[in-house]
Amino acid sequence: MRVESAEGIAFDIDVPVAVIGAGAAGLVAALAAHEAGAEVLVIERDPVPRGSTALSAGLVPAPGTRWQREAGLEDSPELFSADIMAKAKNEPDPALVARLAGSVGPALEWLSHRHGLPFSVITDFRYPGHSANRMHGLPSRSGEELVDRLARAVEAAGIPILCDATVDTIYTEGDAIRGLGLVRPDGSRERVACRALVLACNGYGGNKALVAQHVPELAGALYFGHEGNQGDALLWGEALGAATRHLSGHQGHGSVAHPHGILITWATVTEGGFQVNAEGRRFSNESKGYSEQAAEVLRQPDGLAVTVFDERIAGIARQFEDFRRAESAGAIVAADTIAELATRLHMPEAALAGTLDEVEALKREGRRDEFGRSFAGVPALEPPYRAVRVTGALFHTQGGLVVDRDARVLTQSGAPIPNLFAAGGAACGVSGTGPGGYLSGNGLLAAVALGRIAGQAAGAMAMA
Numbered sequence: 001m002r003v004e005s006a007e008g009i010a011f012d013i014d015v016p017v018a019v020i021g022a023g024a025a026g027l028v029a030a031l032a033a034h035e036a037g038a039e040v041l042v043i044e045r046d047p048v049p050r051g052s053t054a055l056s057a058g059l060v061p062a063p064g065t066r067w068q069r070e071a072g073l074e075d076s077p078e079l080f081s082a083d084i085m086a087k088a089k090n091e092p093d094p095a096l097v098a099r100l101a102g103s104v105g106p107a108l109e110w111l112s113h114r115h116g117l118p119f120s121v122i123t124d125f126r127y128p129g130h131s132a133n134r135m136h137g138l139p140s141r142s143g144e145e146l147v148d149r150l151a152r153a154v155e156a157a158g159i160p161i162l163c164d165a166t167v168d169t170i171y172t173e174g175d176a177i178r179g180l181g182l183v184r185p186d187g188s189r190e191r192v193a194c195r196a197l198v199l200a201c202n203g204y205g206g207n208k209a210l211v212a213q214h215v216p217e218l219a220g221a222l223y224f225g226h227e228g229n230q231g232d233a234l235l236w237g238e239a240l241g242a243a244t245r246h247l248s249g250h251q252g253h254g255s256v257a258h259p260h261g262i263l264i265t266w267a268t269v270t271e272g273g274f275q276v277n278a279e280g281r282r283f284s285n286e287s288k289g290y291s292e293q294a295a296e297v298l299r300q301p302d303g304l305a306v307t308v309f310d311e312r313i314a315g316i317a318r319q320f321e322d323f324r325r326a327e328s329a330g331a332i333v334a335a336d337t338i339a340e341l342a343t344r345l346h347m348p349e350a351a352l353a354g355t356l357d358e359v360e361a362l363k364r365e366g367r368r369d370e371f372g373r374s375f376a377g378v379p380a381l382e383p384p385y386r387a388v389r390v391t392g393a394l395f396h397t398q399g400g401l402v403v404d405r406d407a408r409v410l411t412q413s414g415a416p417i418p419n420l421f422a423a424g425g426a427a428c429g430v431s432g433t434g435p436g437g438y439l440s441g442n443g444l445l446a447a448v449a450l451g452r453i454a455g456q457a458a459g460a461m462a463m464a
């Protein structure tokens with residue numbers, strides 16, 4: 001990834017706003033910049049827009065939405081901000097947190113009424129760390145539907161998406177961005193001049209060297225995000241003198257079906273399930289969060305664990321297409337008794353039965369276990385039982401380029417690079433420095449809320 005002077009460069013086309021990356025951040029930014037009156041070009045390295053967005057459950061946290069009001073749920077941006085700050089031990093920039101928490105609800109409502117995305121709020125379970133039910137998703141609860149619907153909205157608005165085009169060069173003129181260079185699969189090159197540039201090409205989860213440097217505890221872990229996210233925004237930003245922050249921050253996940261590689265909803269745990277290792281024994285406080293749980297699972301023999309739950313919980317989990325896919329693929333083990341479950345999992349029966357007894361006693365007595373987990377308020381597991389073998393994975397990085405309230409990329413001195421914006425995983429998010437700082441939904445929060453802010457600001461700048 002290069003940054004070069006634009007002096008003497010002949011550009012093939014000139015656009016007011018260029019957006020690198022066609023995931024949620026880039027597509028939302030494109031819609032917002034277009035609405036601000038600017039012509040926009042989105043550039044995407046893949047043949048079709050997918051990104052990590054397509055791999056996600058597509059759930060976006062938002063407070064105070066009309067869907068929450070209709071469901072009688074009380075919530076506010078202040079409560080959401082407090083949850084984000086508490087999860088990340090007050091490490092994130094409070095001004096950015098407040099900005100995102102205050103703008104994500106209006107962004108979802110805009111995507112709904114303006115672009116026809118039929119969001120609804122999830123009311124039957126709550127992710128750890130959220131003090132209100134505020135996860136919003138599309139009917140299939142899949143990120144594929146989110147990126148497909150966004151791409152269709154972008155196309156309906158007449159905004160071109162140039163696919164099969166990898167940006168590898170940014171051209172500068174003085175302190176400002178002048179344009180970019182891209183390469184096609186056949187090796188041919190094109191140069192695009194722009195008045196404003198939005199970096200929406202996510203973080204560095206797909207770049208093994210950058211992961212080893214910044215997130216060494218997950219250096220060898222399965223990367224479950226989009227391979228195309230090679231840290232290009234970070235590398236360009238560093239070359240441009242941009243400030244970076246929280247580069248060790250990331251989202252892991254301790255619940256990826258093995259060997260099927262399918263995400264299993266964490267509701268399997270929060271609703272009263274638990275994780276055991278190959279010996280049938282629990283090893284951690286699973287309720288701390290699925291992100292922290294990645295490293296916990298990877299520390300177990302072969303880097304594997306089994307999540308034990310029941311048919312009631314499977315019923316909740318079936319609202320997720322991924323879970324239904326996991327069932328079709330045979331990843332979910334079913335058994336009428338705990339003895340049968342142990343046999344099917346090749347696990348010592350006495351140990352597994354003992355662990356289940358302990359968990360059910362904890363639920364009845366309202367006690368915390370030796371790891372600090374409280375099972376208070378969750379129902380007992382009832383036969384028939386369900387289980388799934390899982391591993392821990394890196395989903396995406398949370399550190400990145402430091403931006404101001406208008407998503408402008410800041411230099412190390414704190415001054416903005418005049419016409420450069422970052423959104424989604426390209427920008428430093430609100431999860432702090434460790435895996436524990438990731439509050440469910442922080443990823444798409446930064447993509448949707450910051451994407452809209454970046455697009456509005458880039459569009460306004462290009463039209464000024």
Ligand SMILES: Cc1cc2nc3c(=O)[nH]c(=O)nc-3n(C[C@H](O)[C@H](O)[C@H](O)COP(=O)(O)OP(=O)(O)OC[C@H]3O[C@@H](n4cnc5c(N)ncnc54)[C@H](O)[C@@H]3O)c2cc1C
Nearest residue numbers: 021023024025045051052053056167228424425441443444
């Ligand atoms: C399995 C999984 C589940 C998740 N579930 C959730 C969830 O339910 N809720 C939530 O909030 N978050 C979730 N996340 C995180 C969420 O997916 C990301 O935070 C979010 O999608 C980031 O959006 P983005 O637009 O920044 O990046 P992406 O969607 O990854 O898009 C970036 C795009 O940029 C393109 N690109 C990269 N470099 C270049 C280049 N040089 N030139 C051209 N194009 C380039 C890529 O090909 C990609 O299409 C999950 C992540 C994973 C992996």
